[in-house]
Amino acid sequence: MSEWLFDLGNSRLKFAPLREDGGIGEIVAVAHDGTAFAAGWDAALPARFDAACFASVAATELRVILLDTLARRCGRVSAATTLRHCDGVEIAYAEPQRLGVDRFLTLLAAHARGAGASLVVGVGTALTLDLVDAHGRHRGGRIAPSPALMREALHRRARQLPTDGGDYAEFADDTVDALASGCEGAALALVDRSRDAARDLLGGERPRLLLHGGGAQALASRLDGAEPAPALVLEGLARWARMAPPA
Known part of the structure; x- marks a missing residue:
């Protein structure tokens, strides 16, 4: 199954294919102005792939543009959300959903690297x-x-x-x-x-x-x-x- 990962931040969109071994392929970074991406931003994406997983902390307008693009190219799109417990990590917040999903994901990555x-x-x-x-x-x-x-x-x-x-x-x-x-x-x-x-x-x-x-x-x-x-x-x-x- 071919799956792509999308990190939509406040100033850039970064995306990469998810490798079969769980690693990340070559990363593409695209700048945006808060309301739109540069023309041709999606040229690095394949015409069709099986699934996409994204995390977004950006404005609704950009999220809609990204979702519209993904819906035309793949059959399954899922959004990462902050969870109290996931992959060996326990979030400190009394209301975990108030922790930005980008911060949550970096904690998963940091813990997975090991070494304390x-x-x-x-x-x-x-x-x-x-x-x-x-x-x-x-x-x-x-x-x-x-x-x-x-x-x-x-x-x-x-x-x-x-x-x-x-x-x-x-x-x-x-x-x-x-x-x-x-x-x-x-x-x-x-x-x-x-x-x-x-x-x-x-x-x-x-x-x-x-x-x-x-x-x-x-x-x-x-x-x-x-x-x-x-x-x-x-x-x-x-x-x-x-x-x-x-x-």
Whole structure:
């Protein structure tokens, strides 16, 4: 059976075939503006395939476009949803459905990788942090503006402050560098503080640090031991698709 996986985020759609061994094939990334995809975005998809599994945190308009495209190409389309228990992971939220499905899927992927506890950091529109221990228990998380969103917010209030550019420095001597340093530095500080708090919560175990999302690369080099995991949501979606969890 041929099955494809789709991760529809706030700024990009990523999709890939699900391999027979449960792994992920070549990933295609498509940008969007919040209301539509670029023309020809679906050219990388086969004309027909058996099934699709998707996760979406994007606007309804984009979800409808994606579903219409999938309905024309495959016979079965399923949506991943956050569950309290799935694939050895237990969600900490009292109302699990309030945990974004993208965060839920990264926890499945992190736990499936093994090797103890993980602090999962997503750097997209938001900066999200979630801790999952070695036993698959989600110990909670944090949400903050990402560096990109911080700069966009500053620009809206003060147009002379650019939304991009600049180099990181501990003490910058230029406004654009100071913006990059301050916004990225805020994110770095939150990650470091969370990792220290996680170590205390876990009785001295230092969790592995997994980074994903469009802004992860800019932070990774300044976080000791950070492991880039750009396909983490799709990895979790592959787990979800194979588990076929109950509703």
